[in-house]
Amino acid sequence: MNDSVKSVIALVVICLVVTLALSAVNYVTAPIIAENNANAVQGSFAEALPGADGFDELEPAADAPETVKGIYQEKNGLGYVVTLETTSQYSESPMGISVGIGTDGVIKNIVLTNYAETKNFGEEYPASYIGQDSALSGVELVSGVTYSSTAFKNAITDAYTALFAVADVAAGELTDDQMAADAIGEMLPSSLDNTGACKVEEASDGLYVSTNRTGYAMVADKVAYVTDAFGNYVGFKSFDDAASEDASAVEAVKTAAADAYNAASEKAVKRIVKMYEDAEVTTLVPTGVQSSVNGAYRFTSEGATYYAMTTSTFGFGGPVNILYVVDENGTIAKFKVMSHNETEYYGDAVSQSSYTNGYSGQELGNISDDVLVLSGCTFTTNAVRTAADDVAAAFDAVKEAQ
Numbered sequence: 001m002n003d004s005v006k007s008v009i010a011l012v013v014i015c016l017v018v019t020l021a022l023s024a025v026n027y028v029t030a031p032i033i034a035e036n037n038a039n040a041v042q043g044s045f046a047e048a049l050p051g052a053d054g055f056d057e058l059e060p061a062a063d064a065p066e067t068v069k070g071i072y073q074e075k076n077g078l079g080y081v082v083t084l085e086t087t088s089q090y091s092e093s094p095m096g097i098s099v100g101i102g103t104d105g106v107i108k109n110i111v112l113t114n115y116a117e118t119k120n121f122g123e124e125y126p127a128s129y130i131g132q133d134s135a136l137s138g139v140e141l142v143s144g145v146t147y148s149s150t151a152f153k154n155a156i157t158d159a160y161t162a163l164f165a166v167a168d169v170a171a172g173e174l175t176d177d178q179m180a181a182d183a184i185g186e187m188l189p190s191s192l193d194n195t196g197a198c199k200v201e202e203a204s205d206g207l208y209v210s211t212n213r214t215g216y217a218m219v220a221d222k223v224a225y226v227t228d229a230f231g232n233y234v235g236f237k238s239f240d241d242a243a244s245e246d247a248s249a250v251e252a253v254k255t256a257a258a259d260a261y262n263a264a265s266e267k268a269v270k271r272i273v274k275m276y277e278d279a280e281v282t283t284l285v286p287t288g289v290q291s292s293v294n295g296a297y298r299f300t301s302e303g304a305t306y307y308a309m310t311t312s313t314f315g316f317g318g319p320v321n322i323l324y325v326v327d328e329n330g331t332i333a334k335f336k337v338m339s340h341n342e343t344e345y346y347g348d349a350v351s352q353s354s355y356t357n358g359y360s361g362q363e364l365g366n367i368s369d370d371v372l373v374l375s376g377c378t379f380t381t382n383a384v385r386t387a388a389d390d391v392a393a394a395f396d397a398v399k400e401a402q
Contacts, residue, residue, distance in 0.1 A: 044111040048081045049074055049100030055081065061165040065158035071166060079103050080167060082159035083113075088151035091117045095151065099159050105133045105170035107156075121145040121152070133172030134160040141195075150195040174239060180208035180217035183224035183237040188215040190292045190390070193314040194379060207256040212312035212319040213264060213294045216257035220249045229294035230285045231258030258285070261295075268295050268310050271323060275334060276301040281308075286398050291390035296398055306333060309394055311387040315340065315380035322384070324391045326364055335359035340380075365392035 046052050055072035058080075070083040079102035085094040096114030101107055110126045121142040128139055136156065142149040163169050174182070177200050184191050185198030191210035192198050200217070203209040208217045215234070217226045222240035227233050233254050236245050262283060269281045276299065284296040295310030305328050312319045318340070325334040335356050358371040372385050 044083075044098040044113050045072060045081045045100075048098040048109050048111045049079050049102075050109060052076075052078055052081075052100075058166050060162050064162040064165065067155045067158045068162040071162060073167070077103065079108060080163055080169070082163055084155045084159055085114075086151045086155040086158075088117065088147040090119050090145075090147050093117075095148070095155070097152070097155055097159075099129075099156060101159070101163060101169065103169060105160075105172060107132050110156075117145075117148045119145045119148055121149045125149060125152070129156060133170070134164075135172030135174045135178060137172070137175045137178060141197075146195055150197065176206075176219040177202070177208055179219050179222070179224045179237075179239050181210075182239075183226050184208075184210050184215040184217050186237060187226045187234050188228065188290055190214045190290065190313075193318075194316070203260045204256060207253070207260060209260060212292065212314065212321075214290075214292060214312065216253065216260060218249065218253040218256060220246065220252075223249070225249050225253040227253055227257040228290045229261060230287075230289070230296070231255075231261050232285070232287050234290065261285075265295055265297070268297060268308065268323065271336075271338070272297060272299060272308050272325070275325070275336075276306075278302065279306075284398060286394060286401060289394045289397050291393065292387055293390050293394040296394060298398075304328075307395060307398060309391045310338070311391055313383040313387045313390075315383040320380060320383050320387070322387050324359075324364075326391075326395060330364040330392070330395055332359045332362045332364065332367075364388070364395055 045055055052074045054075040056075060058071040058073055060068055060071055067084045067086045068082060069085050072081045074080065079100060081098055081100050084097040084099065086097070087094055093116035094114060095117065096112065098111045098113055099107060100109045107129050110129055112126060125142050129136070132138055136153065139153060141153065164171065181198045181200045184200065188210070191212060191214045193211070199211045200208040201211065203216065206218050209215070214229045215226060216231070217224050221243055223236050223238045223243045223245065225233070225236045231254055233250055236250070238244070265283045269283065272281050273279050279299040279301050281297050281299040284298055286296050289296070292311045292313040293309050294312055297308040299306055299308065307326050309324045310321065311324070312321045314320070320340045321338040323336040323338055324332060326332050337356070359367070362368060362371060367388050372388060373381050
């Protein structure tokens with residue numbers, strides 16, 4: 001047997017020995033770790049619900065969220081403790097949470113029983129939930145730690161969902177902006193950011209608009225009425241079983257959203273005129289375009305007809321706002337990133353003419369990956385790709401409507 005064969009056999013034997021040793025260690029330590037984690041959870045109950053005098057475990061509903069690991073009722077009617085486990089994209093290690101909720105539906109305290117996130121949202125964030133009810137209207141995500149704070153917030157929402165199914169606990173009242181965001185996000189998925197949340201701001205008195213301006217909503221008598229980016233009515237969502245659609249409210253949101261769209265379009269029109277000084281711009285109101293496209297325009301310049309589309313999709317850092325200008329055949333004449341909050345990878349790229357000029361001459365619906373794909377910024381590349389697809393579909397819809 002030569003030396004090389006002996007070396008290979010020796011390495012195989014060493015690997016087997018190490019593997020067996022690690023397996024043995026894991027066999028011994030795994031139950032101890034599990035027991036320690038269980039003790040940590042049990043020990044958190046009194047802290048999560050101050051003044052508690054013992055607990056009885058309740059059986060969660062069959063359809064309870066997977067994050068919910070247990071529901072415990074305080075023996076003297078003080079409230080409940082819900083134990084949770086959730087993960088985020090920062091870490092595969094479960095985030096362990098014990099939340100104490102009184103019978104009034106108010107959070108009394110929150111205890112983190114396990115937290116192995118690489119990006120820490122700090123002690124102040126869980127503390128911001130104390131005193132909140134199920135509406136969580138006073139809670140914001142942590143900038144820079146979006147995934148972890150979103151996972152945490154979703155877990156707390158799951159705790160209420162599970163608790164409402166098995167206990168008599170008071171529910172909180174959603175604010176108008178929460179109802180608007182909920183309804184827009186449900187009816188217009190393009191308004192959801194990369195954490196699955198729809199954020200809104202007040203566009204005018206009583207009218208809310210999504211962060212990327214792809215949908216509007218007004219709320220009346222616990223009913224949210226939603227339009228697309230152009231003021232076309234999409235539908236309503238009731239937050240009260242007794243509520244129903246009101247025709248006057250539908251007309252109100254359509255009018256307010258159309259006015260808001262026209263006002264927002266003024267900036268886009270000015271930008272087009274800056275690019276094409278002789279442009280005569282018409283603001284379009286397409287139907288059936290419920291996507292990241294939030295502006296549509298037709299104009300003439302030097303005897304040729306062009307179409308301009310504005311779109312806003314969510315990348316890694318926030319909305320990426322883009323302007324496309326195409327000719328009648330769908331060939332891209334100009335491409336402009338109007339604003340973004342992205343990392344240095346995308347920020348450096350869009351500041352270079354070699355990137356933006358790469359779009360000129362490309363055909364909508366058939367843009368080369370050499371143009372679309374940017375190494376090192378997957379989230380933003382996906383956002384830009386979505387925008388390109390949405391612009392192609394919107395262009396087809398506008399042309400077919402003529």
